[in-house]
Amino acid sequence: MLASLAAKAVTAVTSPIKSAFAYSPAPPSPAPQPPLLDAAETRLGKRSQREESVESALTELSEDGEGDADAVEPEERASSAKKPRLAVEEDVNEGQQQLPTPSPSRSSGSSEPPAFEAAPPKRARTTRAGKADGEDEDDDPALGKDGKHYYVAGLYWSSDVPTQKRSSSAASEDVEMDESGAPIWRSIVPSRSTALPPPIHHAITLLSPSLDDDAPMPFRLPFDILRDFWFVEEAKNRKGKGRVGESAAAAKARREGKGGVKTTEEDIEKREKSKKPEPYRYIGKNVYVGRGPDKAPIPAICVCAPPKRAGEMGCGIDCINRLMQYCCDPKLCPCGPDKCANPPLNKREGVPEGKDGLRVIWTGNRGFGLKTMVPIKQGDFVIEYRGEIISRDESYRRVLTTYADKTSYYFMDYDGHEVVDAGQRGNAARFINHSCGPNLEVVRWRLAGVEEYQMGLFALHDIPAGTELTYDYGWQDFAALAPPSLPSTAPLPTPATTTTSFSSTPTTTNTFAESTILLSTGTAIDPSHQRCYCGAAECSGFLGGRAKGKSKKKAKKGKPAAEPKDEKEKGEGRKELGFVQAKIRVVDHQRRASVGGAGGTPMRSGREAARRANEKLVASASA
Numbered sequence: 216m217l218a219s220l221a222a223k224a225v226t227a228v229t230s231p232i233k234s235a236f237a238y239s240p241a242p243p244s245p246a247p248q249p250p251l252l253d254a255a256e257t258r259l260g261k262r263s264q265r266e267e268s269v270e271s272a273l274t275e276l277s278e279d280g281e282g283d284a285d286a287v288e289p290e291e292r293a294s295s296a297k298k299p300r301l302a303v304e305e306d307v308n309e310g311q312q313q314l315p316t317p318s319p320s321r322s323s324g325s326s327e328p329p330a331f332e333a334a335p336p337k338r339a340r341t342t343r344a345g346k347a348d349g350e351d352e353d354d355d356p357a358l359g360k361d362g363k364h365y366y367v368a369g370l371y372w373s374s375d376v377p378t379q380k381r382s383s384s385a386a387s388e389d390v391e392m393d394e395s396g397a398p399i400w401r402s403i404v405p406s407r408s409t410a411l412p413p414p415i416h417h418a419i420t421l422l423s424p425s426l427d428d429d430a431p432m433p434f435r436l437p438f439d440i441l442r443d444f445w446f447v448e449e450a451k452n453r454k455g456k457g458r459v460g461e462s463a464a465a466a467k468a469r470r471e472g473k474g475g476v477k478t479t480e481e482d483i484e485k486r487e488k489s490k491k492p493e494p495y496r497y498i499g500k501n502v503y504v505g506r507g508p509d510k511a512p513i514p515a516i517c518v519c520a521p522p523k524r525a526g527e528m529g530c531g532i533d534c535i536n537r538l539m540q541y542c543c544d545p546k547l548c549p550c551g552p553d554k555c556a557n558p559p560l561n562k563r564e565g566v567p568e569g570k571d572g573l574r575v576i577w578t579g580n581r582g583f584g585l586k587t588m589v590p591i592k593q594g595d596f597v598i599e600y601r602g603e604i605i606s607r608d609e610s611y612r613r614v615l616t617t618y619a620d621k622t623s624y625y626f627m628d629y630d631g632h633e634v635v636d637a638g639q640r641g642n643a644a645r646f647i648n649h650s651c652g653p654n655l656e657v658v659r660w661r662l663a664g665v666e667e668y669q670m671g672l673f674a675l676h677d678i679p680a681g682t683e684l685t686y687d688y689g690w691q692d693f694a695a696l697a698p699p700s701l702p703s704t705a706p707l708p709t710p711a712t713t714t715t716s717f718s719s720t721p722t723t724t725n726t727f728a729e730s731t732i733l734l735s736t737g738t739a740i741d742p743s744h745q746r747c748y749c750g751a752a753e754c755s756g757f758l759g760g761r762a763k764g765k766s767k768k769k770a771k772k773g774k775p776a777a778e779p780k781d782e783k784e785k786g787e788g789r790k791e792l793g794f795v796q797a798k799i800r801v802v803d804h805q806r807r808a809s810v811g812g813a814g815g816t817p818m819r820s821g822r823e824a825a826r827r828a829n830e831k832l833v834a835s836a837s838a
């Protein structure tokens with residue numbers, strides 16, 4: 216009796232959760248299986264109770280002196296001899312020897328089950344010896360070849376990663392299949408497993424080297440199980456939100472490029488908002504590269520009378536400097552720094568840069584652009600185009616080196632000799648795109664006291680809030696730059712004998728395409744082959760030489776004009792760099808200021824005229 220009690224107690228103790236151990240047959244009564252969590256809790260709760268029972272049973276045994284095997288009845292001994300012996304294994308966690316489990320037939324014979332039997336065995340087991348009639352041994356996954364029973368899994372049993380496509384149609388939608396029909400395991404959405412996930416440190420523990428340096432690592436995982444866990448969790452979290460949980464049909468369409476995934480307006484807006492332009496350095500005024508600002512021989516001082524009433528501003532529309540597009544020097548202006556309404560452009564109040572003023576937007580095929588979020592009135596100053604003032608040769612050099620892999624360029628003609636480059640340093644004006652039907656124009660203003668300019672962008676007409684700002688890049692006429700009488704088939708002159716010609720005299724004899732430029736290094740560049748996507752009705756089709764005279768062909772709204780057809784038009788055989796160089800639209804100073812003067816470029820003559828007019832004004836003011 217006592218022996219039977221002890222045997223039961225020992226059976227109860229020898230069911231550690233984690234170790235894979237062999238055990239003797241359990242009673243065949245299949246108890247209802249509690250959910251795994253509950254079962255674990257129940258077992259943990261009962262364990263101490265069982266331990267107590269075992270201890271007391273063993274104490275009883277030793278006290279009565281009946282604990283030896285000889286005390287067992289002969290038939291019982293015989294029957295237990297037939298049954299498989301217990302395999303004794305070391306518990307992985309506790310390093311303890313498991314106690315042998317006696318035959319279950321003893322406990323089943325007991326009429327009054329002791330308290331520790333209240334906890335049912337985890338699952339009903341059958342053995343070779345104890346299998347029920349008609350049961351097929353091969354069906355029992357727990358039955359080892361040696362006839363012993365093994366736990367089929369440990370703590371993490373049933374944290375399944377299926378390898379087969381699941382049969383239920385709902386589940387199969389979650390699984391992506393490759394060409395061979397095998398499931399792509401990352402796409403697998405987990406089943407409703409009740410298993411506890413492995414603790415986060417589990418893999419690390421398993422992969423940690425032994426504390427004893429000489430000892431080999433106890434165990435090496437074939438792969439990081441946390442990775443697996445992560446993907447499963449990720450799939451759960453993102454289900455229905457993105458790619459991981461995307462339906463099989465949508466994923467297939469995406470892989471096949473069938474556009475199965477609908478792009479909504481919202482998607483586009485999101486994507487646009489998330490796009491970021493390449494960084495550049497913001498500057499508050501132009502930077503002169505390799506030189507300082509040229510001093511003006513005579514300062515341009517206007518003769519405006521300072522305003523008498525508070526709140527009034529001087530240097531209005533009749534300011535001579537303003538008329539000549541000269542900025543006043545705030546230090547020299549008779550109206551003073553606070554009352555002059557004609558200060559340098561970088562001191563003027565344009566539309567502020569930022570999300571509530573001038574906002575950088577993604578336009579798609581034209582890259583980034585600039586939009587106004589406030590309405591602008593015709594003639595209003597909007598923003599100054601700032602950048603580095605560099606020589607033309609330097610701009611070509613940059614195209615071939617610094618900007619070699621770029622698709623956008625940020626050049627604007629400065630004075631026919633130099634270029635404003637906002638590629639690396641500038642302000643938001645650098646994002647303004649070209650349009651053949653623009654809403655802004657570029658007006659060049661001269662700074663007072665120096666022979667330098669500022670490029671101002673002014674509204675050509677009223678612009679409503681939310682409109683993209685554009686100006687006509689007014690392409691450089693490179694025909695004027697190519698050296699005369701140079702056949703396109705002739706070898707290019709060597710750098711030693713060639714200088715880049717910036718002659719303003721147009722030539723009719725050169726056989727280069729009219730937009731080809733020739734560097735002093737002998738490289739020919741054709742800037743005329745970048746398509747224009749401005750979408751204006753009057754679009755000429757290209758950024759570059761073609762836009763020189765506006766195309767009479769009307770392009771459909773939103774579509775650029777037709778592709779060039781003939782070889783000459785295509786510019787084949789020439790080096791195409793898509794070099795973009797904007798030219799300001801020079802306002803005719805002479806006519807606007809009604810000051811005469813001829814010869815040279817309009818700006819030069821304007822400058823001369825302005826200078827003469829200014830001299831007169833200064834002389835009359837001092838007289």
Ligand SMILES: C[S@@+](CC[C@H](N)C(=O)[O-])C[C@H]1O[C@@H](n2cnc3c(N)ncnc32)[C@H](O)[C@@H]1O
Pocket residue numbers: 492580581582583584622623624625626645646647648649650746747748749758795
């Ligand atoms: C001064 S940047 C304008 C900002 C530029 N879109 C960006 O993403 O930074 C000039 C460049 O914009 C592009 N661009 C401007 N207007 C365009 C147009 N109408 N059609 C096509 N591309 C245009 C060209 O690549 C050009 O080199």
